[in-house]
Amino acid sequence: MRVILHTKQIIFQQSFSTLWKRTLTTDSEAKRERLIILGSGWGSYRVLRDIDKKKYDVVVVTPRNHFLFTPLLASTTVGTLEFRSIIEPVRNTIFRQTDHFHLSYATALDMEKKILTCESALRPGLMYDLNYDKLVIGIGALSNTFNVPGVYEHAFFLKEVADARKIRNRILTNIELSTQPKIDAEEGKRLLHFVIVGGGPTGVEFGAELYDFVKEDVARLYKQKHLDVNVTLIESNQILSSFDERLRKYAEKKIKQRDRFKLIQSAVTEVTEKGVRLKDGEFLPCGMVVWSTGVAPRPFIRKLDVPKNKQGQILTDNHLHVIGDTTGSVFALGDCADIEKLPLPCTAQVAEREGKYLAKKLNGKTDNEFKYINMGMMTYIGRYQALTEVTKVKMQGVPSWLLWRSAYLTRLGSWRLRMQVPLDWTKTLLYGRDTSRVE
């Protein structure tokens, strides 16, 4: 539903879209419905993989040309894994369909006319329209800053490979800088204090990887320097709140035992270049803030005029159909959406299950409602220890860590990745992490 649009522009865009559609459509394709998939994350990518390409003329619109295996993203911030070991180009999946992949943002949607407006992610200002018969919205969400001042300017997020790269650079920069002449003890301590805001799996796993890196590599390469490294995890409620209480307590105990790893139960009210302020007024000087709390809607979702929940997520019915769409052709899944009568957490697992269901439904193989069976949760807490929670099985420690690694291996989306990830792990084990600082 576009907000401002002149009549002339509508006519032009419509005729352009028709023309565009015509040029793309060959005879054999004409019988197929056009399905546009927005996004390339867990939900959308699963729809893309499972959808019947004989039944649908599939078009993907996404500003990111690869699928990212998010559960292993934290491992890339310190080099346990390499960035390209956990991503898979989308074009490898839609093989030989040039005109059916758009490296673009969706910017507006006319649900009645079934027109999607896009803007090129490669040339800002290059706008164009696409027609669709069916639309799947799965563009994920942003981190929620809760309007805390300074987050955008000074904190790092951990959502994409580019974020992980920036974090890796900052860690290496701060460690090197702390060794330089004219950096006094106080400034050195500040540079080596890393703050994580948010005690969900991402925050905890990043903290775990950072801890391993300091223990295993900084200690080896920087002599006594690792003794100055401090990590603080700030969470306003409980860490890993979605886990079973016993496992949560285990994680808390393990983390608290660690030297120079601190848990603070508080909220951050300001982020500056030099540190964070807590709600009791205390200022913690630090050299890096990683912000990983909650979800906030992306601009396209914010602009959509459909019913949403408190977090700004699009509401769908139990068939993942968008409530407020009268045409029956718009679906939404993953972090950008919420099922009205079955609210679920924002996890990769939920998004992927939704994608699997939606592809089946669109392929005409099911008319059932979406049902969610939790297949279990896992998280890495550092020092070769993890937490695993599968129905009735709750594991911790080293066996859980082994399970964590093998489970992820089987979940990786291609043989290329399944070959590279264990090699990265082997390299890290044999030679330590790569501390090259590459801009």
Place this chain on the structure above:
Amino acid sequence: MRVILHTKQIIFQQSFSTLWKRTLTTDSEAKRERLIILGSGWGSYRVLRDIDKKKYDVVVVTPRNHFLFTPLLASTTVGTLEFRSIIEPVRNTIFRQTDHFHLSYATALDMEKKILTCESALRPGLMYDLNYDKLVIGIGALSNTFNVPGVYEHAFFLKEVADARKIRNRILTNIELSTQPKIDAEEGKRLLHFVIVGGGPTGVEFGAELYDFVKEDVARLYKQKHLDVNVTLIESNQILSSFDERLRKYAEKKIKQRDRFKLIQSAVTEVTEKGVRLKDGEFLPCGMVVWSTGVAPRPFIRKLDVPKNKQGQILTDNHLHVIGDTTGSVFALGDCADIEKLPLPCTAQVAEREGKYLAKKLNGKTDNEFKYINMGMMTYIGRYQALTEVTKVKMQGVPSWLLWRSAYLTRLGSWRLRMQVPLDWTKTLLYGRDTSRVE
């Protein structure tokens, strides 16, 4: 030799340096001479590896914290190899010597007082001095733009991993952009025209890798799109001029046989956002220009008040001792220097041999002059073909390509790289190159 310096500043800097030196120097170190190595390329890195650490207190000053295996850099621009598969952190070599590695630029040198002024590469403006007993200058060179307007603004260099990453991004961006709506045929053709200026090994190898990428991956993933890709190599003299004539002719013939790969013998007089102008006035529209011609001195070398050659390289005697240094303690090697009586080309091989010699000399194991024996040259020309020129042996084609690959493998500096590079090659062979676009 500093140019502008107030007396007060000198006194401050001297006392600071003394203090600094004192804090760093333990009793056992006091007996050792302090050797500062500038740079982390082929020459400097070889000195660092070979130098006797019992004899010298070694300090490395470089803005790049890793050694880069430059002959394979062109392979990373299209993903045949990954960026981190060809670099090795310097700290892995100087193991546990925290205070002896400076991620900094050298900015000035007082040869009489033996004081080197540095500026932090991590915090611009953080300046400090270091004392030395011996100094090795091996900071390489910049590409020579010959003052052609627009080169800095619009062309890409191919010297560092960051350059290769930018080129890889631009290639993927242009291919994707050329498929987008509202990009007309002419603009599409421009985006897919890649121009290389300079027919040395770097330019030729980059062209070869680009050609392989288009033939093997673009053709697979982008249907007919690869037919629009054109590559033009512009060289004002002969390509691969340092090679034997028979091999050069072979390379020229092979390259000329290729569809949509063009050799132009001309010079570039201007680079704009949309293309390059040749000296006859013709304008070639293109989507990317890679500039790899000649060498130009880095700012530190430019400021040094010592005898230099026409290219602005520091002149040394046959012991690699800098002519114009009266103290006998300053040495230079690699691309930033030239031996007055034995001018040699700017290659990795020359720099590394010089490094090997200089370490031996500084270790007190030789008093001979530096002698250069060419161990042969190799270059990859695409489609599994290479050129090899070893004394009396001149090879070309597929056998040469196999030799090219195996020779580089044995030359890689660590087991980590020797393990990763063949794996990258295998992955490329099995699954194609990774076309994920990562910012």
